[in-house]
Amino acid sequence: MPRINSPGELEKFRKDLISKKNPDKPCIAICTGTGCLALGAANVVTAFKEEIKKQGLQNKFDVVEIRETGCPGFCERGPLLVIYPLEVCYLQVQPGDAEEIISQTILAKKVIDRLLYVDPVTGEKIVHESEIPFYKHQVRNLIGNNIKIDPKSIEDYLAVGGYSALAKVLFHATPEQVTETVKNSGLRGRGGAGFSTGKKWEFARNSAEKIKYVIVNADEGDPGAFMDRALLEGNPHAVLEGLTIGAYAIGSHEGYIYVRQEYPLAVENVGIAIRQAEEYGFLGKNIFGSGFDFTTKVHQGAGAFVCGEETALLRSLEGKPGEPKPRPPYPAEKGLWDKPTNINNVETWANIPLIINKGAEFFTSIGTAGSKGTKIFSLVGKVNNTGLVEVPMGITLRDIIYEIGGGIPKGKKFKAVQTGGPSGGCIPEEYLDIKVDFDELGKVGAIMGSGGMIVMDEDTCMVDVARYFLNFLFGESCGKCSPCREGIRQMLKILTNITEGRGKDGDIELLEELCAATRDASLCALGGTAPNPVLNTIRFFRNEYEAHIKEKRCPSFSCKELIAYYIDPEKCQACMICLRKCPAEAIIGGKNRIHVIAQEKCTKCGTCFEVCPSRFGAVKRLSGELVPSPIPEEARTIVRENRK
Amino acid sequence: MSEILLQIDGKEVKAKEGMTVLEAARSVEISIPTLCHHEKLEPYGACRICVVEIDGRGRSNLAAACVTPVAEGLVVRTRSEKVDKTRRILLELFLAHAPDSPILKDLAQEYGADKDRFAKEASFCILCGLCVRYCAEVAKKNAIGFIERGASREISFIPQIVSQECRKCKGCFSLCPTEALQAAYHLTEALTFPLSSCEPESEK
Numbered sequence: 052m053p054r055i056n057s058p059g060e061l062e063k064f065r066k067d068l069i070s071k072k073n074p075d076k077p078c079i080a081i082c083t084g085t086g087c088l089a090l091g092a093a094n095v096v097t098a099f100k101e102e103i104k105k106q107g108l109q110n111k112f113d114v115v116e117i118r119e120t121g122c123p124g125f126c127e128r129g130p131l132l133v134i135y136p137l138e139v140c141y142l143q144v145q146p147g148d149a150e151e152i153i154s155q156t157i158l159a160k161k162v163i164d165r166l167l168y169v170d171p172v173t174g175e176k177i178v179h180e181s182e183i184p185f186y187k188h189q190v191r192n193l194i195g196n197n198i199k200i201d202p203k204s205i206e207d208y209l210a211v212g213g214y215s216a217l218a219k220v221l222f223h224a225t226p227e228q229v230t231e232t233v234k235n236s237g238l239r240g241r242g243g244a245g246f247s248t249g250k251k252w253e254f255a256r257n258s259a260e261k262i263k264y265v266i267v268n269a270d271e272g273d274p275g276a277f278m279d280r281a282l283l284e285g286n287p288h289a290v291l292e293g294l295t296i297g298a299y300a301i302g303s304h305e306g307y308i309y310v311r312q313e314y315p316l317a318v319e320n321v322g323i324a325i326r327q328a329e330e331y332g333f334l335g336k337n338i339f340g341s342g343f344d345f346t347t348k349v350h351q352g353a354g355a356f357v358c359g360e361e362t363a364l365l366r367s368l369e370g371k372p373g374e375p376k377p378r379p380p381y382p383a384e385k386g387l388w389d390k391p392t393n394i395n396n397v398e399t400w401a402n403i404p405l406i407i408n409k410g411a412e413f414f415t416s417i418g419t420a421g422s423k424g425t426k427i428f429s430l431v432g433k434v435n436n437t438g439l440v441e442v443p444m445g446i447t448l449r450d451i452i453y454e455i456g457g458g459i460p461k462g463k464k465f466k467a468v469q470t471g472g473p474s475g476g477c478i479p480e481e482y483l484d485i486k487v488d489f490d491e492l493g494k495v496g497a498i499m500g501s502g503g504m505i506v507m508d509e510d511t512c513m514v515d516v517a518r519y520f521l522n523f524l525f526g527e528s529c530g531k532c533s534p535c536r537e538g539i540r541q542m543l544k545i546l547t548n549i550t551e552g553r554g555k556d557g558d559i560e561l562l563e564e565l566c567a568a569t570r571d572a573s574l575c576a577l578g579g580t581a582p583n584p585v586l587n588t589i590r591f592f593r594n595e596y597e598a599h600i601k602e603k604r605c606p607s608f609s610c611k612e613l614i615a616y617y618i619d620p621e622k623c624q625a626c627m628i629c630l631r632k633c634p635a636e637a638i639i640g641g642k643n644r645i646h647v648i649a650q651e652k653c654t655k656c657g658t659c660f661e662v663c664p665s666r667f668g669a670v671k672r673l674s675g676e677l678v679p680s681p682i683p684e685e686a687r688t689i690v691r692e693n694r695k
Numbered sequence: 696m697s698e699i700l701l702q703i704d705g706k707e708v709k710a711k712e713g714m715t716v717l718e719a720a721r722s723v724e725i726s727i728p729t730l731c732h733h734e735k736l737e738p739y740g741a742c743r744i745c746v747v748e749i750d751g752r753g754r755s756n757l758a759a760a761c762v763t764p765v766a767e768g769l770v771v772r773t774r775s776e777k778v779d780k781t782r783r784i785l786l787e788l789f790l791a792h793a794p795d796s797p798i799l800k801d802l803a804q805e806y807g808a809d810k811d812r813f814a815k816e817a818s819f820c821i822l823c824g825l826c827v828r829y830c831a832e833v834a835k836k837n838a839i840g841f842i843e844r845g846a847s848r849e850i851s852f853i854p855q856i857v858s859q860e861c862r863k864c865k866g867c868f869s870l871c872p873t874e875a876l877q878a879a880y881h882l883t884e885a886l887t888f889p890l891s892s893c894e895p896e897s898e899k
Contacts, residue, residue: 355844372841377740377762530822530841530848532741534781537788540846541813561812568784571757571777572743 054332056340058218068210077115077157078135080198084122084284085316087129095130098146102153115157121197121285124439125185133180133198140180141166171457185436188454190417190425190443193401197285202320205327208288214333216407217292220299221341229300230256233403235411237423242268242396243500245489251393254383255301258391263303266394267294268364269310269317272356273472274523276503278427279397281439283310283317287324293403295334298345301393306347309364313354322349356527360575361394363529374529375575396501398427418444422488426502430456433463433508449483452506463508471500473520474580476587477513496587498580512609513592514599518546520584528577535578538569542585551612554600559589604675611655614674620645620682622669625689629659629670645687650678701769710765717745717760720773727773728802730872731823732761736832742823746781748772757781779806787812793819793873819875820850826867826876836860839867852883
């Protein structure tokens with residue numbers, strides 16, 4: 052293993068690496084990120100390896116190479132792979148496809164049509180990854196490298212220019228200059244608060260203490276969000292490089308990567324990356340022979356959402372219960388073990404090498420006046436193309452949902468998009484054209500947060516959404532300060548009552564009062580933002596709250612206590628479909644006998660509604676009205692004219 | 696120690712560096728209610744009943760007086776519509792747990808809090824943590840701690856330590872604002888020493 056002792060040696064090593072690679076050699080890059088693994092990517096990889104042996108290609112130099120990569124983002128269509136240098140992208144690949152891909156695409160250079168992306172509008176088949184609409188509208192500065200490298204191979208990272216930024220700062224910039232560059236880039240913290248990263252570094256740098264710490268916050272906890280996981284799993288060296296640059300700027304020699312234990316692959320890959328970087332001399336004593344020392348360790352969180360809050364994270368790292376501490380003092384003055392500490396989110400750190408390599412001007416050329424660069428979002432929920440998307444700041448929500456996300460499935464109507472995790476807000480249709488940046492989202496009561504984006508369609512009840520997020524926070528508040536603990540407890544009770552038909556006049560006002568106290572008086576940002584889902588849904592969907600409270604009606608037919616299913620006897624053709632499919636055996640009827648739902652048995656799963664053939668449309672959803680009494684037994688027989 | 700000048704309720708107050716807003720206010724006889732604060736214990740900032748309004752950077756924020764350090768030129772209001780409203784609702788949340796606590800009842804009267812605003816909760820404890828912190832910081836025995844998190848959080852004695860230490864101390868008893876602590880203690884004692892808990896009261 053070569054230890055690299057100077058920037059010159061690094062460049063020479065990199066050149067050797069690249070020259071050894073034949074750019075024409077086909078490479079099958081298979082995503083083995085958590086999403087694709089869950090969809091069976093490991094079996095796909097095995098199938099390819101066996102197929103290569105079977106076809107006797109393993110010893111033939113320059114025939115094909117398999118690369119297991121991190122997540123490129125299009126999780127909806129996994130397991131996916133990209134074949135280089137042709138850049139052919141195959142989606143939903145199964146182990147059984149390996150033989151055909153090897154013999155057709157690799158050996159005969161033919162594209163297999165059935166594995167390509169099909170444009171749902173034009174029906175056109177798209178061959179190249181970059182031309183798929185999901186990718187076409189993205190600017191993938193950070194996650195674009197994921198499919199190009201094997202995260203377990205430092206050589207792959209070096210081949211795409213890795214560690215050149217670190218070499219550059221260690222030999223060509225003072226710590227002050229590095230801090231200044233980051234400040235000038237306008238980079239704001241990607242963890243949620245959006246504070247200027249450069250200023251944060253400066254505070255820690257200006258502390259007179261000798262011992263300082265730098266920390267990667269990889270305690271990503273928002274439901275449905277996985278940006279940091281994809282970066283840490285897919286490109287761990289970029290995060291390490293950013294961290295080491297930050298350590299140099301601040302004057303720290305020790306760092307921690309605080310990653311949640313629910314991310315085993317991220318823990319594994321970043322662990323491997325640290326060992327490799329130490330062997331190459333990119334971490335440890337005398338990095339690149341510059342005299343700068345920096346070591347870092349991985350620390351696994353134990354599954355508390357609140358530990359993503361920086362003061363709680365620090366306490367957890369110290370081995371104490373993860374509870375926030377009042378600020379000031381800020382971690383930049385008194386952080387880990389009371390030493391100055393700088394904490395940044397994974398995505399923030401991953402941006403650093405890019406800023407150093409391409410300059411602050413490059414970074415500021417992307418984005419809006421107040422928010423620069425790109426941001427990764429996890430686009431999930433009722434949207435056709437779910438996955439990770441990286442977009443320039445300032446793109447509209449409409450472009451993300453419709454151009455990249457491909458719109459709402461099954462022709463349903465869009466209702467709202469929830470941004471910013473459990474403490475974020477729901478943005479309705481009328482604001483879809485606002486530009487996505489830290490400040491604009493705040494104006495409509497939502498937040499950027501760490502980048503969760505959940506799309507909701509007409510079937511989503513907004514009161515239930517607020518209840519869902521409050522229920523999450525109910526279990527994840529640390530419980531130390533009373534406005535957060537007790538406020539969330541009571542808000543959840545009221546919301547549950549409303550969704551179960553026990554809402555009272557005055558509940559909305561009481562919720563608003565509780566929200567104000569929780570927001571204003573809580574110790575940390577968890578409590579401070581916990582009322583957001585409630586306030587925001589009241590602001591934009593007050594009519595839904597009122598329908599639940601006053602009419603005991605759920606306009607989205609989602610709250611089970613407030614809805615019923617009913618079979619219209621005039622329309623029922625006694626086709627037996629719903630009767631057979633009902634999992635609760637709640638449908639009474641038979642051949643030529645009009646079907647009736649036994650309301651006391653019905654679990655309101657909605658299966659009958661979905662399976663009733665649309666030409667009959669006999670199953671009705673009711674809410675806020677009485678279920679008509681079933682027709683008498685003797686009237687249920689259908690006499691069919693043509694069979695007389 | 697340098698001297699710091701700040702304003703509390705319109706009064707110029709001289710404070711020393713490192714003091715909290717609560718200490719500065721109390722030094723000039725301005726009273727701020729507290730539940731989780733105790734002079735002998737490290738500031739904790741959990742009950743938030745001591746919130747005050749602080750002006751700065753063009754807006755006013757609520758901050759817990761017991762953990763907010765004094766700073767030059769700080770403008771503090773210990774009573775305002777926002778402060779009173781917040782304290783009132785916090786009291787109502789506490790009263791759902793301990794409607795008969797004398798301290799809470801007095802404060803409820805002052806702030807017009809309705810003890811029946813929220814449905815009653817099963818536990819009397821308002822998790823001020825005085826017992827836990829007294830045992831850790833003053834008695835240095837760690838016989839009682841918090842378990843669980845969020846809304847499931849509660850205090851719990853550790854029987855192994857209780858059996859060695861608590862009988863001769865009981866220093867935490869008088870600190871409890873809602874008397875929930877005694878209930879927890881007696882429960883543990885009853886479980887640990889099924890016979891001794893039947894001893895006459897005078898021997899305890």
